[in-house]
Amino acid sequence: MSAIFDYLTQEPVWFYVRLVLFLVGTLAFVGANAAYLVWVERKGAGRFQRRPGPDEAGPWGLLQPPADGIKLMAKQVMTPPGADALLFRLAPALVLMPPMMCLAVIPFGDKLLACDLNIGLLLVFAFGSINVMALMLGGWASRNKYAIISAARVVSQNVAYEIPMLLVVITLLMITGTMNLNEIIHQQAGGFWQWNIVRGIWDFQAGHIGGNILVPVTFLIFYTCMLAETNRAPFDMAEAESELVAGAFTEYAGMGFGVFFMAEYANIVVGCALATLLFLGGWQSPIGTVPAEWGWWGTLLGTGFFFAKMYFLIFCVVWIRWTFPRTQFYNLLNLSWKILIPVSLVTLLLTAGLLKLPNLF
Amino acid sequence: MKTFWEVLLGLKSLFTGLSITIREFFKPTITTHYPRQTETIPARFRGHIQLTQNPDGGASLCIACKSCERACPSACIIVEGVKKTDGPGKTVSEFRLDFGTCSLCGLCIEACPVKPVKAIEFTQRYNLASTTNDYADMDLVQRYKDLQAKKS
Numbered sequence: 001m002s003a004i005f006d007y008l009t010q011e012p013v014w015f016y017v018r019l020v021l022f023l024v025g026t027l028a029f030v031g032a033n034a035a036y037l038v039w040v041e042r043k044g045a046g047r048f049q050r051r052p053g054p055d056e057a058g059p060w061g062l063l064q065p066p067a068d069g070i071k072l073m074a075k076q077v078m079t080p081p082g083a084d085a086l087l088f089r090l091a092p093a094l095v096l097m098p099p100m101m102c103l104a105v106i107p108f109g110d111k112l113l114a115c116d117l118n119i120g121l122l123l124v125f126a127f128g129s130i131n132v133m134a135l136m137l138g139g140w141a142s143r144n145k146y147a148i149i150s151a152a153r154v155v156s157q158n159v160a161y162e163i164p165m166l167l168v169v170i171t172l173l174m175i176t177g178t179m180n181l182n183e184i185i186h187q188q189a190g191g192f193w194q195w196n197i198v199r200g201i202w203d204f205q206a207g208h209i210g211g212n213i214l215v216p217v218t219f220l221i222f223y224t225c226m227l228a229e230t231n232r233a234p235f236d237m238a239e240a241e242s243e244l245v246a247g248a249f250t251e252y253a254g255m256g257f258g259v260f261f262m263a264e265y266a267n268i269v270v271g272c273a274l275a276t277l278l279f280l281g282g283w284q285s286p287i288g289t290v291p292a293e294w295g296w297w298g299t300l301l302g303t304g305f306f307f308a309k310m311y312f313l314i315f316c317v318v319w320i321r322w323t324f325p326r327t328q329f330y331n332l333l334n335l336s337w338k339i340l341i342p343v344s345l346v347t348l349l350l351t352a353g354l355l356k357l358p359n360l361f
Numbered sequence: 362m363k364t365f366w367e368v369l370l371g372l373k374s375l376f377t378g379l380s381i382t383i384r385e386f387f388k389p390t391i392t393t394h395y396p397r398q399t400e401t402i403p404a405r406f407r408g409h410i411q412l413t414q415n416p417d418g419g420a421s422l423c424i425a426c427k428s429c430e431r432a433c434p435s436a437c438i439i440v441e442g443v444k445k446t447d448g449p450g451k452t453v454s455e456f457r458l459d460f461g462t463c464s465l466c467g468l469c470i471e472a473c474p475v476k477p478v479k480a481i482e483f484t485q486r487y488n489l490a491s492t493t494n495d496y497a498d499m500d501l502v503q504r505y506k507d508l509q510a511k512k513s
Contacts, residue, residue, distance in 0.1 A: 048382050052390045323382040324375070339368055 019104075019115065026103045030096075033269050034262035035065035037314065044318040068258075075254030083251065084141040091138030092252070092259035098127035098134070099266035106273050107182045109283050109303035110290075120181040121173070124274060125166065128229060131267060132158040135231070135238060138260070139248035150247030153237040153329060157228060160333050161235075164340035165225035168218050171344070171351040172196060172278055175211035185282035189289050195281035212351040219279045221340050221347075223313075226271035228332070230264060233321035235332055242326075272313035273306075280309045407465045408484035412456060412505040414512070416478070421505050423453035423480040429469035437462040438469060453480075453502060460489070461497035 039054065039061065046053025054061030079085045105120035107113035117123055132154055139151025175196065176184045188195050193204050200215030202208075212218060231238040239247040246252075249260045276282055283302030284290075290298040327335070393400055412421045425442020437459040442451035465483075473479040489496060 044386075047386045047390070050385060050388060050390050051392050052394075319379065319382065319386075323378050 022113075023104065026100055030100055030103065030262065030266045030269070034265040035069065037265040037268065038068065038261065039065050040314070041318050041321075044315070045322050048319070048322040072255050072258040077254045077256050080143060080251045083143045087137050087141035088251075091134055091141060092256050094134035094137060095131060095263040096259050096266065098131045099263060099270045101127045102270045105181060106270070106277065107185060107282060108306055109299040111299055112303060113182060116182055117180065119179045121169065121179040121184075124270065125169070128270070129158070129162060131263070135248050138252070142248070142251035144251050146244040147248050147250045150238050150240070150244050154231065154248065157231075157235065157237055157332060160336035161225045161228035164221055164336060164344045165229065167341070167344035167348055168222045168225070169278070171212050171218055171347050174351050174355060175200060181277055185277060185284060188281040188284050190284075191288055192281070192286040195279065195284070197279040209354060209357065211355045212347060213354065214347045214350060215279075217343065218347055219275070221344055222275060222279070224340065226275060227317065227320065228336070230267040230271050232264075232268065232317055234324040234327050236326060237329060237332065240326065268314060268317055269310070272310045272317065275313055276306060276309040282306055402485040402487065406483065406485045406487070407467060408486040409460050409463060409465070409489070409499065410458060410469060410481045410501070411484050412453070412501050413478055413480055413482045414505075414508060418509070418513070421453050421480060421502070422475050422478060423456065424475060425451040425453045426474060428472040428474055429481060432468045432472035434466060434468060435462045435464055456501040458499040458501055459497060460499055461494065
């Protein structure tokens with residue numbers, strides 16, 4: 001087994017084989033996650049309201065996602081009269097593509113990544129922004145007033161939340177000094193006190209104050225912005241089913257609608273994976289480091305840690321959705337422009353100052 | 362400064378909300394899985410009426426006086442009686458209820474003169490939904506006999 005892996009990890013010919021293998025794997029991963037996160041969501045919603053959630057199809061309702069999939073695929077995909085047929089059909093594909101591209105640079109384990117890009121973080125944010133365009137396209141092409149209102153909301157919401165998110169990430173980049181996601185994780189080796197969320201406050205290895213003493217606030221801002229960027233409750237202005245029917249997806253039927261749903265969950269996976277990488281040490285063990293001589297088993301263990309952290313954050317997304325009511329739109333923008341952006345600017349300045357501080361003595 | 366405290370208080374309230382929902386998350390569910398589980402029906406539940414089972418067995422307690430038929434505001438009860446062969450008085454031969462028009466008001470039961478146990482009572486049946494109208498026409502004498510046969 002390990003011989004095969006070593007063979008496949010040789011540069012440069014097998015780089016492409018690895019890339020293709022990984023992209024196929026990513027497709028499967030996104031599909032499975034989208035299907036079963038819907039199940040987690042419904043199950044979680046049930047538990048938070050003291051209901052059992054779906055439990056008729058299979059044990060614990062585990063066959064619910066395939067049943068939903070069959071139902072969606074059996075439905076007719078219709079283009080409403082007067083809609084821009086090309087853009088209308090293109091939007092679901094465009095909305096699912098960016099999160100899949102992002103997963104290509106996200107390291108799931110020590111050597112388990114498709115593409116060790118030096119600007120991995122930049123790529124994730126670049127594709128994360130395209131996602132908005134796809135939603136807007138879908139809303140615009142539908143020729144439906146609710147869809148267009150939703151599209152307008154999505155754009156203004158995403159513009160507002162992109163800024164604090166990037167500012168927060170910049171504070172982190174100033175500490176890490178690299179955009180290579182795998183390297184950012186390697187810096188956080190050693191235990192949970194070496195993760196950026198703790199290391200920002202006090203750097204145990206160097207024995208001086210960390211680069212950003214407000215790093216828990218930074219994490220909160222990042223998480224909030226992630227929720228807003230993925231259009232999740234309480235910021236689900238794009239759907240807002242009680243106001244806008246189904247928002248940008250109003251005119252979509254069958255799998256067209258299903259793909260938008262898949263994309264939403266894929267975005268959550270990417271967002272939570274990123275939060276894990278940047279703040280919670282990615283695939284690093286919470287205590288000590290995984291010994292290098294464990295080879296692929298160590299990588300597997302690291303992947304386990306990564307998924308544990310990531311799925312915990314995803315559970316928090318579900319938890320938040322079923323706790324808070326939807327915000328009003330002006331409150332949503334106020335939160336970003338009046339609170340998150342000033343606070344993240346303060347953390348940015350603070351980080352810039354604190355990074356210079358140890359050099360002064 | 363005021364805004365600063367407002368933001369902090371707002372943040373605290375968010376975490377309070379989260380702590381409440383997570384506590385609910387770990388409590389047991391309170392759903393009754395209906396076709397497989399049922400709630401116990403309260404003793405005084407008003408289902409459709411039926412002839413009370415005679416505690417001594419045998420024929421119904423009904424004396425076919427038609428008080429219930431007269432008391433019924435929607436005229437959904439039809440009672441017919443025949444002379445008893447083994448003594449004075451009448452016994453019920455036909456007791457039909459048109460459940461489609463019955464409003465479950467209970468005036469028939471109030472009007473029943475039979476003592477000490479009234480001859481008609483409420484059942485506890487609630488799952489009477491049907492795709493046809495036949496269920497509405499109920500032969501309560503037949504139902505009495507069926508229940509008695511089941512009991513013995």
